Amino acid sequence: MDDQGMVSMFQGLMASGLTGFLGCPAVIYEDSLVDFFENASVRDGVIISTVAGQLVEISEEWFAESFDLPVGGLGDLSAIPKDVIFYARSIVSLSGEPVSLSGGKNQMKIEFRLLCDIMAKAISVKAGSFNAITVEKFSLMTAIVCGVQMNWAIILFRTFKKMVTPGTKQAKGYAVQISLMLENIPNLDLGESSEFPASKILTDKTVHRFVSLNDKAGAEEATGEPKPKAASKKRRAADVGAAVAKKKRTTKKRVSLSKVNLDWMVVAQESVPIQMIEGSTAPAADDTVDQPAAVDVFSADRPAEEIDRIDVRPRAHNR
Template identity: 40%
Template sequence: MASAFITNSYQVNFDSVLGISDHEGMLHMFKALEANGLRGFLGCESVLYEKELEQFFDTALIQDGDITWAISGKYFSVSQSQFADVFELPTKGLVSFSDVPKHLVYKARSIFLQSGEQVSTHGKKRLMKYEYRLLNDILAKALTVKAGSFDVVTNERFHIMTAIHFGLKVNWSKVLFSVLKEMVDKTQKKSKGYATQIGVLLKIIPAITMGEGVPFPISKILSIKTVNTYIAINLTIDAHGQSDEPGVTDVAVVKRKSKSKKKSETTDETPVEIISEVAGSKKRPAAEDSALVIPKKRRTVKGKASLDVVPVAQDVLPLQIIEPTPAATVVESPAPKRISMKRRLVLPTGSDDEIMDTQEPVKDTDEIAEKHNDEIDDIIGHIIAETSKMGSDEKEQEE
């Protein structure tokens, strides 16, 4: 159960990190934390008392500004002044970090960033130098105790980093004790933390018999080894962010629209290579066993383009365009309609002989129509014969 209270937590081994010699920025950052009076709080005894820690958060409440809790049926309390004495915290200075001078915040905007440019106080921590990335995590996990991802630096944490970097006086006893009161307040959904610090508070009370302690996870204790690992991880992250992903190529999405006379074809939007093939050429290479014919060379043209492979029979002649002959120009209108269909029926008023006279023109008209149709058939036959002759001549020339 204690693991839930150390998820967002850090401890600092100052004796180790103050011996860093290969990273000047990290060394200055830890010296600034020590100068701000946070060594006693961040570097306290790293031991967890799981049973007592659970009882503390289950029973703790706020009374008259103090924190009261019960362990083994006995009630205990701690005030802000006692809290400050145990961890040797400063009792004077800033309480609200919004009071950090603006000109110092302006300087920090270029000091904290890798590029040295002026960047907003709210943004990704990967833009910052490694020592200030780690300082952001220490503030979020060990001091203010926030849950969730710490990839983004908030305005509040940026102002706290500014105060620590420039050595401003901060009333850490009030700031940190207020955070602890928020943790025990049941009306607020504050993340639980200060696991080792609460153990130190309970251990100094003679009336409390402490159980067996558990060492704090080494991975959460900042030493030379863990700091170097932190730097190596961030170097890898930066290198991965600057390099392009290998093996990824962009595929162009080409909209193809046929330019045929019929405008009812749809537009095809698929990732394809921009390669067009010429369809409908006069000469087609012969293929054995009626195989599919695929051109060896691919050309890009502005005419009709198609990506489909068209099967072509071996002995079929291609369609030829024939210039119109003078005889063909005569046949332009459709076959004439029968005149009898347009005649109006008129009832005869005379004798039977007169009726026979009126029917004779119809018979003559039928004969004229049949004669005209015969002429049309002759013209069509002539055109077909000419077409066949020209196709045979062209085939002989190709052979």
């Protein structure tokens, strides 16, 4: 590689003794892996499981021999001296100031961002954000950067046991490594194999892709430009109101008879008493039906021609 910082980081990774663990053949047995984790448990420090109905036992010694892991040195990450960790915080820093152990990996140089991903995904295999720096991940990085001798057999096998322990927030990992160990068990039917995803294997191509993606993300953070958000397909209430005109509801009020406006009624100023008079009993010449009696509402002194023009039919009150 042309990047001297990236080359130096990989050289330190190889010198740590993790080459055998990280350089396994990229073949996995998915069905057997599922079977292994479903039936696995820890008994007396040994991982026991059944695969295709056959008993499988993995001890720490066999695990260390399979990948030629160092068995000498510090067996706990918390045993790394504090001054060494502080020194590493300045070495990996992008700005020169010691990185914060509660911040993000964008504080670090590009080669150490990649190292952080390797430690998080291939060594620690913890569930959670891979972009955040934690004390555990930075301690792993410090051991590589500063060349601290570690007992990787104990550290990695401890993580392996957490994977098969119920109730722990530990992701299931080591797929390639477990597949390689299962291949060494005689007469074990593993089923069909599949290649490990090429995008997860570090090659010159994938490393350059990692650099380009991180450079782009760093440029966006430096300019402060917000990431474009995808347009929402949901229509706002204002848009819906503009597109569909709202209809006003009208109600008709029923008027009660008890609340009729009395001003509409016609009230006579003076009342005239109705006088009943006897009608003529003589029938008409050509009429065989009795005629109703005539009603005179005026005085007898009134002229007959005026009486003939008066409509004496009863009038109904306006309501």
